[in-house]
Structure formats: C-alpha cells, structure tokens
Amino acid sequence: MFCRLQQRCKRLHFFSTKFTQNEFQKNLNEGDPKTNTEFKKIINSYLGFIVLKPLPQSKIGRTCLKVFSDPAIPRHYTTTKTYQINLFGIDLSIESIAFQQQDQEVAACATTAIWVASQKTAEIFNSQLFSPSEITSLAINSDHESRIFPASGLNIREICQAFRKIGLEIELLEVENLDLLEMKSFIYAYLKYGIPIVLGFYIPNLGRHAVTITGYCFNNKINGPFMSDNIDKIYVHDDNIGPFARYTLTTTVIDKKTIPAIEVSHYSSFGTCPVISMIAPVYHKIRVPLTSVKIEKISALDKFFESILNLPGIKLSLDYKEFVWDVFLTDVKKVKKHILEDGNFSGIKEDILTTSFPRYLWEGSLYVNNNKILTLLFDATDLRQNNFNLHSIYIYDQKIKDLLKLLLPYKAIINNPFIQKLIIELEEYFKIPSNKIWRNQNENLHIFSLN
Numbered sequence: 001m002f003c004r005l006q007q008r009c010k011r012l013h014f015f016s017t018k019f020t021q022n023e024f025q026k027n028l029n030e031g032d033p034k035t036n037t038e039f040k041k042i043i044n045s046y047l048g049f050i051v052l053k054p055l056p057q058s059k060i061g062r063t064c065l066k067v068f069s070d071p072a073i074p075r076h077y078t079t080t081k082t083y084q085i086n087l088f089g090i091d092l093s094i095e096s097i098a099f100q101q102q103d104q105e106v107a108a109c110a111t112t113a114i115w116v117a118s119q120k121t122a123e124i125f126n127s128q129l130f131s132p133s134e135i136t137s138l139a140i141n142s143d144h145e146s147r148i149f150p151a152s153g154l155n156i157r158e159i160c161q162a163f164r165k166i167g168l169e170i171e172l173l174e175v176e177n178l179d180l181l182e183m184k185s186f187i188y189a190y191l192k193y194g195i196p197i198v199l200g201f202y203i204p205n206l207g208r209h210a211v212t213i214t215g216y217c218f219n220n221k222i223n224g225p226f227m228s229d230n231i232d233k234i235y236v237h238d239d240n241i242g243p244f245a246r247y248t249l250t251t252t253v254i255d256k257k258t259i260p261a262i263e264v265s266h267y268s269s270f271g272t273c274p275v276i277s278m279i280a281p282v283y284h285k286i287r288v289p290l291t292s293v294k295i296e297k298i299s300a301l302d303k304f305f306e307s308i309l310n311l312p313g314i315k316l317s318l319d320y321k322e323f324v325w326d327v328f329l330t331d332v333k334k335v336k337k338h339i340l341e342d343g344n345f346s347g348i349k350e351d352i353l354t355t356s357f358p359r360y361l362w363e364g365s366l367y368v369n370n371n372k373i374l375t376l377l378f379d380a381t382d383l384r385q386n387n388f389n390l391h392s393i394y395i396y397d398q399k400i401k402d403l404l405k406l407l408l409p410y411k412a413i414i415n416n417p418f419i420q421k422l423i424i425e426l427e428e429y430f431k432i433p434s435n436k437i438w439r440n441q442n443e444n445l446h447i448f449s450l451n
Contacts, residue, residue, distance in 0.1 A: 006054035009061055013087055017045035033090055048094045049085060053103070060101035064094050065243055067215075077215040077235065077244070079120045079196045097196070097214055099243035100132075109210045109239055110154035110198070111136045114162050116212040116237045117196040117281055124194055125283045127167040138165040156277055159198060159210070168281040171289055175260050175275045180251050181229055183260040183275065185327070188228035189290045189362075190280040191216055192328040199236065200276040201262055208276065211236040214244060222370075224324040225302055226294075238264075285381045286329070286360050288389055293362040293378050294327050296387070297418045304419055308406050316406075318399050324367045329380065332357040344396060344450045351437055352392075355446055358382070361391065366400070373397040379444075387417045390425075393447045401449065405430060 019042060031039040051061035064085075067077045085092040098119045102112045115132050122129045130138065139154050139162035154162070160170045173186050190197055197213040215235035222230050231249065238245045245265070252261040252272045260275045302325060309320045339345050339352050360380040365372050375394040382389045395401050404426055411423040429438040429447045438447045 009054065010052045012050045012052065013085075013092075014047040014049065014065070015042060015045045016047055017041055028088060043090065043092060046085075046092045046094060048096060051100075055103060058101045058103035060099075063099045063243060064096040065099075066094055066096060067244055074218045075215060075235070076191075076217065078191050078194050079214045081120060081123050096243075097237070099237045100239070102239040103132075108136075108153040110159050110200075111139070111162075112239045113198045113210040113212045113237070114139075114154075114159060114166075116214070117198055118166055120194060120196050121166075121168060121281050125168060127281075130166065135162050135166075138162045153208075154210075156200065156279070159200075159279055163279070163281045166281075167284075169284045169286070171280040171282055173278045173280075175277065176257075178260070179258070180249060180260045181226070183278065184231045184249065185226060185228040185294060186278055186280070186290060187213060187216060187234060188231060189294070189328045190282075193330060195280055195282065195329070198279040198281075199234075199262075200278070201273045202276055203270050203273050206270075209238075209240070209273075211238040211245075213278075217246075222324065224322070227324055227326040227367075234262075283360065287384055288362065288378065288380050288382055290327075290329075290362070292384070293364065293389070296416075297378070297389075298325055298327055298364045298376070300416045300419060301422070304407065304410075304414070304416075305403060308403065314406070316399055316402055318368065318403060322368045326363070326365045326367065328363055329360065330363045331360050335361060335363070335377065345448075348437060348448060348450075352446075352448060355392075356444075358391065362389075368397075371397070373400040388421050390418075390422065390445055392445070395447070395449045396451060398451050401451065 024042070027036060027039045027042065033039045033043055048063070048065035050063045050065070052059050053061040064083045067080065069075065079097050080095045081097060083094050083096060083098070085094065097116065099116060100112060102109050111132050114135050118127065118129055121127045139158040156172070160172065163170050171190070173183070175183055187197060191213065198210055199213050200208060200210045203209050213234050213236050216231045217233040217235070218230045219232045234247050234249060235244045236247055237243050241264070247262040247264055250261050250263055250272060251258050252274050254274060261272045262275060263272055264270045302323065305323070306320045308314065309316065309318060335357065336353055339349060345352060358379040358381045362378040362380050364376045364378070366374040373396050376390060377392040378389040379391045395404070407423050408427055408430070411420060414420050414423065425440060425445055425447070428440065432438055436449050439445070
C-alpha cells in the first residue's frame with residue numbers, strides 16, 4: 001500500500017493570556033477588536049505561531065515566536081522583523097525571525113540556515129526570497145556528482161553560491177587561523193546592523209552543522225578595547241534545537257592550536273564544538289570588509305593613541321585603559337536619523353544632514369566611561385584599493401581634539417598609510433581658527449567639532 005500523506009499543514013497560535021474556546025468564540029461573534037477590552041487583551045498577548053507539516057518526521061514548519069526578554073540581561077536580537085498574521089480576520093503582529101526544521105528531503109541544515117538569513121536580508125537589502133527546495137537547487141551545480149534531492153547538505157562553496165544566486169555577496173571568515181576576539185568582532189559588526197550570519201561548526205563524533213546567528217549577549221562588564229570583546233553568548237536558529245537557542249562562545253585546542261569554539265547550552269552531550277566558518281550575506285556594493293576598517297585603520301589608530309598617551313610629559317586627562325571602540329556596519333538613514341535626534345549636533349545639523357553620504361558606512365566610535373568622544377565614518381562602498389575610505393570625523397570632546405593634535409608631528413615617521421593620510425587632513429583642519437567645520441572636497445572628507 002502506498003503511503004498517503006495529508007495535504008494540509010496546521011498552524012498553532014500561542015497567547016500569554018488564558019482564555020477558553022467559548023470565550024474566544026464569543027469575542028469572534030460579538031466583539032470588536034478595536035473597542036472590546038477582552039479582545040484587545042488577547043491580541044496584545046500574542047506570542048506567535050508554529051506551522052506543523054504533515055510529515056512523518058521534521059514536523060516543525062515556518063515558526064515565528066516572540067523573543068524572550070529580561071531587562072537584567074543585555075540580550076540583543078538584532079535580526080528580527082515584523083510579521084503580520086491574520087487569524088479569523090484578526091490582525092496580529094510579532095517581532096521575530098522565521099524558523100523551521102530541516103526536513104532532510106529538500107533542505108538540510110545549511111539550506112535551512114540560508115533560508116533563515118534570507119528572511120532578514122530580503123527586508124534590508126531587498127534581495128529575493130526562495131523556498132528551501134529552491135535554495136538547495138540554486139546552491140548545487142547541474143554537474144553535481146550525486147542527486148540533489150533528497151538533500152545531503154551543502155559545503156561552504158555551495159552556501160556562498162546560494163547567497164550569490166539570491167542576489168547578495170558574501171563575507172567569509174574561515175576561523176581556523178583566527179582568534180576568538182576576531183570572531184566576536186565579525187559577529188557584532190554585521191549583527192548590529194541586522195545581518196544574520198551562517199555559522200558552521202563541527203560536532204564531535206557527529207559531523208558538520210550549520211546554524212544562523214540571530215542575536216548576541218554581552219557579559220555584565222563592558223570594557224575595551226572593543227565593544228565586541230564583551231560578547232559571551234550568541235543566539236541562533238538551530239534546526240536541531242529550535243529558534244533563539246543559546247550558545248556560549250569559548251575556545252578549544254586542536255593539534256596544539258587554540259581556535260574559536262561554541263558550547264551548545266541545551267545539549268551538553270555535544271561537548272565543545274570547534275568553529276569552521278562564518279558567512280555574512282551583504283549587499284553587493286558593500287566592498288570594504290570589516291578587517292580593512294578595524295585592523296588596518298581603527299586598531300592601528302588605537303595603538304598610536306596608546307603610544308602618544310604613554311609618552312612622558314603628556315598631560316591629557318584621558319586614560320587609555322578606559323578606551324572602548326564600537327565598530328559596526330551602518331547606513332546613511334541610520335546615521336542621519338541619529339544626527340537629527342542628537343542634541344550634540346545642535347547648530348550644525350543642517351550642514352551635516354545636507355552633506356552627501358554613501359549608502360553604507362562603517363562606523364567606529366570611541367567611548368570613555370560610556371561617553372562618546374569620537375566617531376569615524378568610513379565609506380563601505382569605496383574601492384578596496386583606496387586605503388583611506390574615511391568620510392566623516394565627529395569630535396565630541398576637547399580632550400580627544402587635543403589628542404588628535406598631538407599626532408601631527410609624527411607625519412614623517414609613521415608607516416601606516418591611513419594614519420599618515422589622516423594626519424595630513426588634520427593639519428589642514430587645525431589651520432581653521434574656529435575648528436568647527438572643515439571639508440576636503442577632493443577627498444570627500446568632512447570634519448565636525450561638536451564641543
């Protein structure tokens with residue numbers, strides 16, 4: 001006898017408010033969700049839904065559930081979006097990012113991870129949305145040595161190919177030769193903008209696995225030199241566990257080499273799992289990678305600041321130990337919205353808001369005791385061969401202005417091309433008596449003093 005599967009899925013809805021079937025039916029028959037207090041209470045308590053697929057296994061289909069929140073724990077679910085749901089004519093909404101379980105017929109774990117990530121990239125980059133089976137087909141070449149379905153999983157090259165077929169480019173970080181702090185930096189820089197990251201790792205005695213990073217959590221004490229250093233946990237959509245599963249970031253030693261790893265909080269039997277790769281899907285015109293900005297420019301400048309402040313006779317009330325850099329991807333809309341709402345920019349808002357900006361930017365902001373004192377904005381759409389990329393400098397504090405001035409005598413001896421070019425631009429800026437606004441139209445660089 002042939003196996004006959006049901007043809008329809010079921011959708012389960014969840015609410016935090018208790019109510020009986022009779023009460024709900026009464027509200028449907030007599031209530032108005034705009035005016036009925038009880039109806040409003042039900043609507044406002046909506047927690048999301050789970051679709052059940054009529055399969056023998058892998059029953060969990062498209063799922064959107066409200067994230068767990070606790071003011072005492074600094075969780076950041078940055079990849080969520082608003083989903084609109086209609087239940088019997090009732091308009092409901094949920095802030096989440098869709099999840100589903102791999103079914104091992106048309107989609108293994110990597111395909112599901114791509115599908116999850118594309119839920120958000122479709123919103124922020126206007127890229128295409130495909131079903132899991134379509135993603136598997138996009139990822140695998142026609143000359144593949146085995147059949148496409150049932151799906152047996154994707155390798156790194158095929159994951160990258162799928163994202164490119166969707167209409168995106170990728171930033172790939174293979175972490176065997178990198179340390180844990182660089183891994184944290186990569187996660188933070190892209191997730192803060194809302195870009196999910198596909199994380200690949202090895203589960204001992206089981207094999208490779210891929211999940212989607214959807215959020216992160218800081219430890220209780222924020223210190224430097226980079227904000228991202230303080231991430232100790234990430235939240236992932238793991239099709240073996242569920243949505244927003246908690247992973248702890250750690251390290252492990254393989255062949256006498258220390259490499260980044262994760263510990264799966266819900267499955268201690270997995271042990272410590274070494275990380276293999278991370279893939280961030282990005283808009284194709286974001287050409288400048290994180291490493292170019294963070295390592296070659298901001299880290300170099302940070303070390304130069306440290307050297308200057310440690311020189312004998314320097315009497316600036318700045319303690320380098322309190323320096324914390326916040327480095328992340330952003331865009332012109334977010335930058336100008338922040339400027340419009342920030343009182344520090346009073347009097348020069350029009351000058352900045354009417355300035356031409358690139359669509360995507362890297363922001364590097366320096367904090368001392370939680371106070372922002374300096375912001376550098378880099379053109380993320382610039383050519384890689386341009387080793388400057390700096391678009392704007394915002395100086396919030398007189399002390400950092402004095403520190404920048406101390407860089408000038410070192411132009412001839414510094415061997416970093418970015419810092420050397422920065423010093424040349426600062427020389428011109430400090431020639432202006434007011435030091436309030438300066439523009440180099442040839443380089444498209446803008447310096448604004450806010451103190």
